[in-house]
Amino acid sequence: MLNKISEQGSVILRGEEIATRTLDIDVRKLKFYVDNPRIYSFMRADGVQPTQSDILAKLQTLEHVRELVQDIRVNGGLIDPLIVRDGDFVVLEGNSRLAAYHHLFVESPVQWSKVRCTLLPADIDEKSVFALLAQYHVKGKKDWAPYEKAGFIYRRFKNQKVDIPAIANEIGLTKDEAKHLVAVYEFMIEHGDGDRDRWSYYDEFLKSRKIRKVRQEVAGFDDFIVSEIQAGHFGKAMELRDKLPVICTANTKIVRRYMDGTYAFAEAHEAAITAGGENHVLNKLMRFKKWLVEASTEDDILDAPKQIRDRIQYELKEIEKKSRKYKELIEARKNDIDPQ
Missing domain, CATH: 3.90.1530 (Conserved hypothetical protein from pyrococcus furiosus pfu- 392566-001, ParB domain)
Incomplete structure (x- = not known):
């Protein structure tokens, strides 16, 4: 009553x-x-x-x-x-x-x-109901778990046909934050995983730019990582966050050996470290070398106007001098043992 x-x-x-x-x-x-x-x-x-x-x-x-x-x-x-x-x-x-x-x-x-x-x-109406819930749980003090918040935004976007910028404005998130939440939630749906407790693994997986590059280039990588997450092979989500990008920035052979079972996750991470997968100096040099040896680089240099070619020549001479110096320094320390 x-x-x-x-x-x-x-x-x-x-x-x-x-x-x-x-x-x-x-x-x-x-x-x-x-x-x-x-x-x-x-x-x-x-x-x-x-x-x-x-x-x-x-x-x-x-x-x-x-x-x-x-x-x-x-x-x-x-x-x-x-x-x-x-x-x-x-x-x-x-x-x-x-x-x-x-x-x-x-x-x-x-x-x-x-x-x-x-x-x-x-x-x-249902849109006012969603606005009410957003006031309490997204903008307000009562917090939903990220999976719940993402599901709320996803259904607002998919079922009620409200675009992402409008939703983001409604609930006080940036457009990119709302877009990321929808992408992670949709990824979980597409891969048949509705376990809210695994949200943080997928969140970290889709967040990393280093991981994204391998996802785009290596067929089957998404499905493989989903199976690893569901099997509990990462321990905590921070292990995926900290170690998988290192594996992804190493040689592609290490990624493939991890995927075919030759390496377990920890072994792949160790191999990636040994190969320099988390050393920013080595990574910069490798990116520079990759650009340097591309066929288009020679064409770009030779096709540049004379004034630009002269400046390129000067820069290459400076690089050559510095490279020679660094090679000599490394040669002098080649028998040094790293401190433990």
């Missing part, structure tokens, strides 16, 4: 003022929002529609819900009302708190039978 006493109010969503009323509602009348990003990431990634009982059972296993039970009990109720859609009484914001209230209701039905709610109009 609804409490007869209600408080009138309003909220601003997408630039429009929407009338609300706040009152106490029987906890048993309230429903979980199946498209809530947290619920979606736990329960709907496989496309199956969960029941209300399924959602309640899952939420009550979460540590933060158990903590909410204690907080609500100590405070004697909610500090902030649940945000509820009138008519069907779906809880748009506050699903974890609703799960905590269900736990308390089982303990003491009389004390915890009603929960404070702010009702939004029954006909509120």
